[in-house]
Amino acid sequence: MTTSTESPSTTDATPAQGEDLREQVHDAARRARRAAGDLALLNRDAKDALLHAMADALVERGSEILAANDLDVAAARQAQLPESTIDRLILTTDRVTSMAEGLRTVAGLPDPIGEVVRGNVLPNGLQLQQVRVPLGVVGMVYEGRPNVTVDAAGLTLKSGNAVLLRGSSSAERSNTVLVSILADVLRAHGLPAESVQLLPCHDRASVQHLITARGLVDVVIPRGGAGLISAVVEQATVPAIETGAGNCHLYVDAHADLDTALRLLLNSKARRPSVCNAAETVLVHRDIAGEFVPKMVTELRSAGVTVHGDRRVADISGVGASNVVPVTDEDWSTEYGSLDIAAAVVDSLPDAVEHIGTYGTGHTEAIATADIRAARQFSARVDAAAVLVNASTAFTDGSEFGMGAEIGISTQKLHARGPMGLPELTSTKWLAFGDGHVRPAG
Amino acid sequence: MTTSTESPSTTDATPAQGEDLREQVHDAARRARRAAGDLALLNRDAKDALLHAMADALVERGSEILAANDLDVAAARQAQLPESTIDRLILTTDRVTSMAEGLRTVAGLPDPIGEVVRGNVLPNGLQLQQVRVPLGVVGMVYEGRPNVTVDAAGLTLKSGNAVLLRGSSSAERSNTVLVSILADVLRAHGLPAESVQLLPCHDRASVQHLITARGLVDVVIPRGGAGLISAVVEQATVPAIETGAGNCHLYVDAHADLDTALRLLLNSKARRPSVCNAAETVLVHRDIAGEFVPKMVTELRSAGVTVHGDRRVADISGVGASNVVPVTDEDWSTEYGSLDIAAAVVDSLPDAVEHIGTYGTGHTEAIATADIRAARQFSARVDAAAVLVNASTAFTDGSEFGMGAEIGISTQKLHARGPMGLPELTSTKWLAFGDGHVRPAG
Known part of the structure; x- marks a missing residue:
């Protein structure tokens, strides 16, 4: 469920140890719940001052962070973790500065708490308002x-929530120092250190205890690979928000401007192939396939992208079989996360919509077209968190969408869909003010 | 999980039959999903015409409905189901008319679909909007x-959704006729009959198949007793919305106007004791307990309410031990649904908040007070879907809150909290319109 560095000694825990771990997680959740009671009442000034102080402390104590991170990285190298994992793990002075800047950005965002979402006076004079409150x-x-x-601590604190962090064991030393710095700042501001807690990360059972702590934890948000996300979402009894899996498509319509389509395709695929909003499949309308496919294959290949084409793509691209790898059924559902793309020729816009409905993950889908009817049809019929017309899939992102920061991109339909910023970390409460109002019988 | 009329012959189903049932439920879900694609594109006029035609058909074909219902009621009597169950099951001409009126009310409500929730033009010129779409x-x-x-068919259709109904086996004949009438109207309007489907109800496994049909079903909403709700919420892998459990409190503050408090208490408890917004516990501040408790006990008793009092309530009420039943620990967490109320004297407002935090279900909590600080403190600190100041708990209700109708009252914090009307049956989708916008590297 997490990385491959799980300690085997603790997964062999005895039942008594298992019970201890459960109690440890639940106890952390109970302390977080008490802390959340305090956080819910903080005004914006107090929260922003806290975040700025946290940013200062991260920078001031950067050498502690980097020293701990060095140990994590050395252990990861020794365990021969993949280079991509190590790359994500490594902190540098620049990365620490950028974490601190992230906190300052969140401090600069409007406080969602207390916002009146709806409100009116009922015919009987009862004053009603629905206000934003933290999740807890x-x-x-x-x-x-x-x-x-x-990032998670900043966003959850600004939205008045306490947070329980269950990171990877490979980052344990780094995370421990980071959380202890944040806890010191919380204490210095007269706030409970339990507002931000790191859970034990050596036993995957701690994930299980967290995601089944109904009544103690209000929501769990998994962030990571598809395996992690679906395991959490399927096993959680606490409400969970599904994030991130992005099998995104670009459909090049019969009426697309082909230069525009090419530019969108390259940006959607090759700008940052590892992120969830990168395109993984391109669907080309048959009417323009003869002209577009050869250009597309050439441009993609010169950007280092391997094209996994269906029979029609291979036939058209012509320049030689070596240009296009034959696509497999599995490719259509694959989130490559790499410089690979699946490609098909489709007979119509409805066929493209059908393909996307079958294989898409409901993240981001784009169309290139100059025809307003095609644009309207595509955006009405495609069921996804974001549908983009003549724009790169790379735009589905909290900061691009003006949210300032995001805690993840929800691909589910309940509660939040698409990039999740501060308002998505809140719930609401109805408040009613009367003068002794009673409800008539009936 | 459902009523006690489950057919024993089908719960003894062989594995092959079990597999069949699963396939049957999943197949219904797949057909519902295709129907949902059509429903999502209907405009308001078409949906309202559909609902009015359904209302007409229910009234016209009332005798068919009542004949089927007679058989259900006769079977329920023969099975010696409790009178309260039979009472809920019985349909009359008036009740059929009122179902039809319910559909017309929903037709009169604004269409939530297509509403632009947020929208702006990004600095790079990309036009962004978040619009309401059906859940599916x-x-x-x-x-x-x-x-x-x-009710469920009306609300889900108006919000552009398809619905899979899994009712009780005791109402099977009634539900079958109702759904076939609705299906006839759907067909007559050129819409897929699979928009509203009744699932097999004789085997509780059909519930299990429904609530684990991830990817086929977008949300499940349980509506009924606490046992049903928690079983669904805990076993569902499809996102579920927890509804209804209401252990509601009225806190009578030291600065309450005692006549007002008494009126609120009687209305909160005795107006309709069986509904989820009825008060189940009254908490009285010690400073006014000497005056309030005897009045309260007298008035509650003359309204037929049994008071389950703590030691202090019993001591103060004085008129005789027979007036007050000793409260048990279990009473504090009990949703009586009857003319019973638990009662305690508390030392302070924070103690009342603490008690509510411990035993409440996050549904509705009320305070009677003339002190603005107490009102502000209570409404800020109590964590519930609705917090009412000087108003009866009976107001937490979709139609009272001006939503026109409700599909349930959510007691969870994700997606929807409190009465759920049409907007709560929707999700959102981000739409972005560009002119070939690509995202710069970085």
Whole structure:
């Protein structure tokens, strides 16, 4: 469920140890719940001052962070973790500065708490308003990146929530130092250190205890690979928000401007292939396939992208079989996260919509077209968190969307869909003010 | 999980039959999903015409409905189901008319679909908007009342969703006729009959198949007793919305106007004791307990309410031990649903908040007070879907809150909290319109 560095000694824990771990997680959740009671009442000034002080402390104590991180990285190298994992794990002075800047950015965002979402006076004079309140206790389950520790703490604190962090064991030393710095700042501001807690990360059972702590934890948000996310979402009894899996498509319509389509395709695929908003499949309308496919294959290949084409793509691209790898059924559902793309020729816009409905993950889908009817049809019929017309899939992102920061991108339909910023970390409460109002019988 | 009329012959189903049932439920969900694609594109005029035609058909074909209902009621009597269950099951001409009126009310409500929730033009010129879209396929799991069948169909159709209904086996004949009438109207309007489907109700495994049909069903909403709700919420892998459990409190503050408090108490408890917004516990501040408690006990008793009092309530009420039943620990967490109330004297407002935090279900909590600081403190610190100041708990209700109708009252914090009307049956989708916008590297 997490990275491959799980300690085998603790997964062999005896039942008594298992019970201890459960109690330890639940106890952390109970302390977080008490802390959340205090956090819910903080005004914006207090929260922003806290975040700025945390940013200062991270920078001041950067050498402690880097020393701990060095040990994590050395252990990861020794355990021969993949280079990509190590890359995500490594902190540098720049990365620490950028975590601190992230906190300052969140401090600069409007406080969602207390916002009146709806309100009116009922015919009987009862004054009614629905206001934003914190969720309470947020559980985060994530993988190697230590910056998630700080990002999640900043967003949850600003939205008045306490947070339980369950990071990867490979980042344990880094995360421990980061959380202890944040806890010191909380204490210095007269706030409970239990507002931000790191859970034990050597036994995957701690994830299980966190995601089943109904009544103690209000929501869990998994952040990481598809395996982690679906394991959490399927096993959680605490409400969970599904994030991130992005099998995104670009559909090049019969009426697309082909230069525009090419530019969108390259940006959607190759800008940052490892992120969830990168395109993984391109669907080309048959009417323009003869002209577009050869250009597309050439441009993609010169950007280092391997094209996994269906029979029609291979036939058209022509320049030689070596240009296009034959696509497999599995490719259509694969989130490559790499410089690979699946490609098909489709007979119509409805066929493209059908393909996307079958294989898409409901993250981001884009169309290139100059035809307003095609744009309207595509955006109405495609069921995804974000549908983009003549724009790169790379735009689905909290900061691009003007949210300032995001805790993840929800691909589910309940509560939040798409990039999740501060308002998505809140719930609401109805408040009614009367003068002794009673409800008539009936 | 449902009523006690489960057929023993089908719960003894062989594995092959079990597999069949699973396939049957999943197949219904797949057909619902296709229907949902059509429903999502309907405009308000079409949906309202559909609901009015459904209302007409229910009234016209009332005798068919009542004939089927007679058979359900006769079977329930023969099975010696409790009178309260039979009461909920019985339909009359008036109740059929009122179901039809319910559909017309929903037709009169604004269409939530297409509403632009947020929108702006990004600095780079990309036009961004977040619009309301249907959830897709909604699963309803409920108990004996056949009117839920029609209410749920009306609300889900108006919000552009398809619905899978899993009612009680005791109402099977009534529900079958109701759904076939609705299906006839759907067909007559050129819409897929699979938009509203009744699932097999004789085997509780059909609930299990429904609530674990991830990817086929977008949300399940249980409606009924606490046992049903928690079973669904705990076993569902499809996102579920927890509804209804209401252990509601009225806190009578030191600065309450005692006549007002008495009026609120009687209305909160005795107006309709069986509904989820009825008060189940009254907490009285010690400073006014000497005056208030004897009055309260007298008035409650003359309204037929049994008071389960703590030691201090019993001591103060004085008129005789027979006036007050000793409260047990269990009473504090009990949703009586009857003319019973638990009562305690508390030392302070924070103690009342603490008691509510420990035993409340996060549904509705009320305070009677003339002190603005107490009102502010109570409404800020109590964590519930609705907090009422000087108003009866009976107001927490979709139609009272001006939503026109409700599909349930959510007691969870994600997605929807409090009465759920049409907007709560929707999700959102981000739409972005560009002119070939690509995202710069970085």
